[in-house]
Amino acid sequence: MILSLKLEDELKKLNSTLCYQCGTCTGTCPVARVEERFNPRRIIDKIKLYGIDSVLNNEEIWYCVECFICMEKCPQNVKITEIFFKLYEEVIKRGIKKPRKYVGLVKAIYSTGVSTGAYGGKPEAFSGLILKKREKMGLPKPVVKEEVAKTIIESTGLNKILED
Numbered sequence: 648m649i650l651s652l653k654l655e656d657e658l659k660k661l662n663s664t665l666c667y668q669c670g671t672c673t674g675t676c677p678v679a680r681v682e683e684r685f686n687p688r689r690i691i692d693k694i695k696l697y698g699i700d701s702v703l704n705n706e707e708i709w710y711c712v713e714c715f716i717c718m719e720k721c722p723q724n725v726k727i728t729e730i731f732f733k734l735y736e737e738v739i740k741r742g743i744k745k746p747r748k749y750v751g752l753v754k755a756i757y758s759t760g761v762s763t764g765a766y767g768g769k770p771e772a773f774s775g776l777i778l779k780k781r782e783k784m785g786l787p788k789p790v791v792k793e794e795v796a797k798t799i800i801e802s803t804g805l806n807k808i809l810e811d
């Protein structure tokens with residue numbers, strides 16, 4: 648109970664209750680432009696009406712790419728991107744299942760240093776296809792340093808989250 652009150656306060660500090668549903672966030676969001684299931688206005692509305700629990704299991708909350716455009720544009724100064732951070736924190740804290748594809752993406756970066764493995768490929772696939780394209784575009788060979796990705800992921804504890 649104390650925890651959820653604290654969480655409510657935290658969301659209030661991020662101005663979640665000030666949203667008046669103008670839709671500017673969704674209208675300016677680059678993800679919403681290409682993915683109709685993602686609607687930040689609707690997510691903020693659900694949180695306002697039914698609380699944070701009503702969205703924690705929604706895969707859509709993970710679609711945000713944290714570009715902060717909505718926060719820049721919101722006339723009510725709702726800290727939309729930071730609200731998404733809060734949602735992720737809660738998902739992790741409560742041990743709620745995270746979408747498989749995102750876990751796969753981090754696992755791929757953790758073990759190979761690149762994200763292409765998340766789609767079933769190997770770093771070699773990255774080298775083959777992407778290298779050709781890069782060469783065509785006059786770009787240099789990418790340098791893959793698995794140990795750097797590993798160190799960063801381990802220092803944040805993200806690797807432990809991957810275990811569930």
Ligand code: SF4
Binds near residue numbers: 666722
């Ligand atoms: S831009 Fe701000 S006020 Fe408008 S719908 Fe989005 S969060 Fe609400």
Ligand code: SF4
Binds near residue numbers: 677679687710715
């Ligand atoms: S921060 Fe997230 S919700 Fe806001 S505009 Fe960018 S992708 Fe959309």
